[in-house]
Amino acid sequence: MEHGRTLHALSDATRRNILARLRLRPHTVGELAARLPVSQPAVSQHLKVLRQAGLVAAEKDGVRRIYHLSVEGLEPLRAYVASFWDEALGAYGRSFDRAPRQEEKE
């Protein structure tokens, strides 16, 4: 399921940090690394995970790569969450239609 990859990408605090910064404006790897307490190779690795999850994309500007947020990358996760709550609330609503439960011994 696509949203699993999104959840994995979002499960790391540094990656969430990167997304927060990219929301403000696009950044190069170097700019991100300068502001984060992790090495540049580590930032590159995090960006790779985010790219594979469809959450960020990069454009080439000469020799630089500039990363930006890919907002539509969160859509599979949102769609999953929406259908999840449809199902949970549907079950909740149907519980009022049932006859009262008999007391059951534990």
Added chain:
Amino acid sequence: MIEPVVKEIWVGAGVEDAFRRFTGEIADWWPTEQHSVSGEACRDVRFEGSVGGRILEEADDGQVHPWGTVTAWEPPGRVVFTWHPGREPDTAQSVEVEFSAQDGGTRVRLTHTGWERFGDSAAEMRGEYDTGWTFVLSRYAGATA
């Protein structure tokens, strides 16, 4: 940037009953086979009714899988909890459920948020990026930016 997920349902019961059914009586209706960590092996779901109360499932083998923690407990009108079933707590989003009398029954409105913390300009202005629990909890404790 990212809209909350909002769902509404009307139930033919009073507000107190609707609140209690959602929380204390969650085991009576939650579809555990489809939506739990342990699936068919899920034995129980519990919703502890207080701030700091846990929402969790218990499997047949006795293992407990936390789903979230209550951050606001205001029966019968409102409950808010963090949400991270099968995940680490620091990846939690937040779910708010509101119950209000409507048309002889209760309108239940569920709002699943926490997406926007991935780009909170207020955090930028504070000069920090608090991406953990305290960020989620601070939204409901009325902390100022």
